[in-house]
Amino acid sequence: MRILLVEDDHSVASSSIDGLAALGHSVEHVITGTAALQAAATMDPLDVILLDLGLPDMDGQEVCRRIRASQDTPIIVVSARGDETDRVIALELGADDYLVKPYGMRELSARIRAVVRRSQPTPAAPPTNTVQEVGRLSIDRRSQRVHIDGNEIALTAKEFDVLAYLAEDPGAVRRRTEILEHVWEGHWYGATKTVDAHVAAIRKKLGDSGWIEAVRGVGFRLGFPE
Ligand code: CA
Numbered sequence: 001m002r003i004l005l006v007e008d009d010h011s012v013a014s015s016s017i018d019g020l021a022a023l024g025h026s027v028e029h030v031i032t033g034t035a036a037l038q039a040a041a042t043m044d045p046l047d048v049i050l051l052d053l054g055l056p057d058m059d060g061q062e063v064c065r066r067i068r069a070s071q072d073t074p075i076i077v078v079s080a081r082g083d084e085t086d087r088v089i090a091l092e093l094g095a096d097d098y099l100v101k102p103y104g105m106r107e108l109s110a111r112i113r114a115v116v117r118r119s120q121p122t123p124a125a126p127p128t129n130t131v132q133e134v135g136r137l138s139i140d141r142r143s144q145r146v147h148i149d150g151n152e153i154a155l156t157a158k159e160f161d162v163l164a165y166l167a168e169d170p171g172a173v174r175r176r177t178e179i180l181e182h183v184w185e186g187h188w189y190g191a192t193k194t195v196d197a198h199v200a201a202i203r204k205k206l207g208d209s210g211w212i213e214a215v216r217g218v219g220f221r222l223g224f225p226e
Contacts, residue, residue: 001047001116005029006036006063007078008056012101016050019105025112033058040067048112051095053079053086061093068094072157074115078103088194091184094156118185134170135224137211139163148206158183159202162195166212166222175219195220 003020007013008031017027028043030036033055040049049067053060064075074097077090082100090098096115099108130142138147144160146153155163161183166174174182176192184194199220203209210225 001025001112002043002045003027003112004036004039004043004046004049006031006033006050006055006060007052008032008054009052012052016105016108019108023105023109032056033060033063036063037066040071040073046073047116049073049075050108050112051075051077053077053081053090061089064090064095065093068156072119074119076108076111076115084191088191088197091158091191091194092197094158114185132167134167134222137167137206139167146206153205155202155205159198159205162198163202163212163222166220170222170224173215173218173221179219 003025005013005016005020005027007016007029013029013031017029020027028039030039034057036049036051036055040046051060051064055063060077060079064077067073067075075095076097076099077095078099078101079086079090080101087098096118097111099111130140132139132141136149140146141164144157146155146160146163162179165179165182176195179195180192199212199214203212206212208225210223212220213223214220
């Protein structure tokens with residue numbers, strides 16, 4: 001795999017490079033956010049980005065947001081900041097996973113494999129029956145597109161996943177933990193407010209909060225606004 005490592009701590013970087021190289025990966029190492037943005041835009045193919053949050057020239061969260069705005073390469077945020085707020089922010093900016101320093105090579109390697117596997121398109125889905133209509137809402141799981149009355153709604157990948165999951169059984173209540181488990185595959189245990197943040201963003205984009213109803217103390221379900 002080709003890995004972009006964004007890390008300004010030389011000892012962390014060199015041990016990661018050695019470890020990843022020993023596993024057969026090719027690692028491009030940069031130190032600044034600016035260099036990371038440049039490398040992400042020009043390296044092809046690039047399988048995964050390991051992104052430190054504390055960088056000398058800009059915050060890693062900003063780097064994450066900018067990379068995600070233009071590409072889907074899996075991003076694993078790597079940080080000494082392990083509290084829930086930082087995890088949630090990284091997630092909301094489009095990171096695929098979050099690893100707290102210090103970490104072992106075995107854990108890093110497992111996380112890399114997991115995000116790369118998740119990012120690969122599932123081959124099965126036949127081209128028919130991929131579009132689901134729920135009232136005025138149309139959800140195309142193959143192209144990951146959502147329309148309301150024929151107008152496309154631009155959702156992030158995770159927002160799409162949350163909406164598509166609720167739409168699997170319109171009207172059925174899904175618990176926050178179920179949504180986390182399904183959409184984030186259990187990597188964000190405890191970060192249930194992440195679900196609320198995504199739901200809020202989806203409602204805003206859909207233009208009617210009635211599309212996703214909160215069921216007090218339980219979770220969310222797909223609604224049918226007028
Ligand atoms: Ca740092």
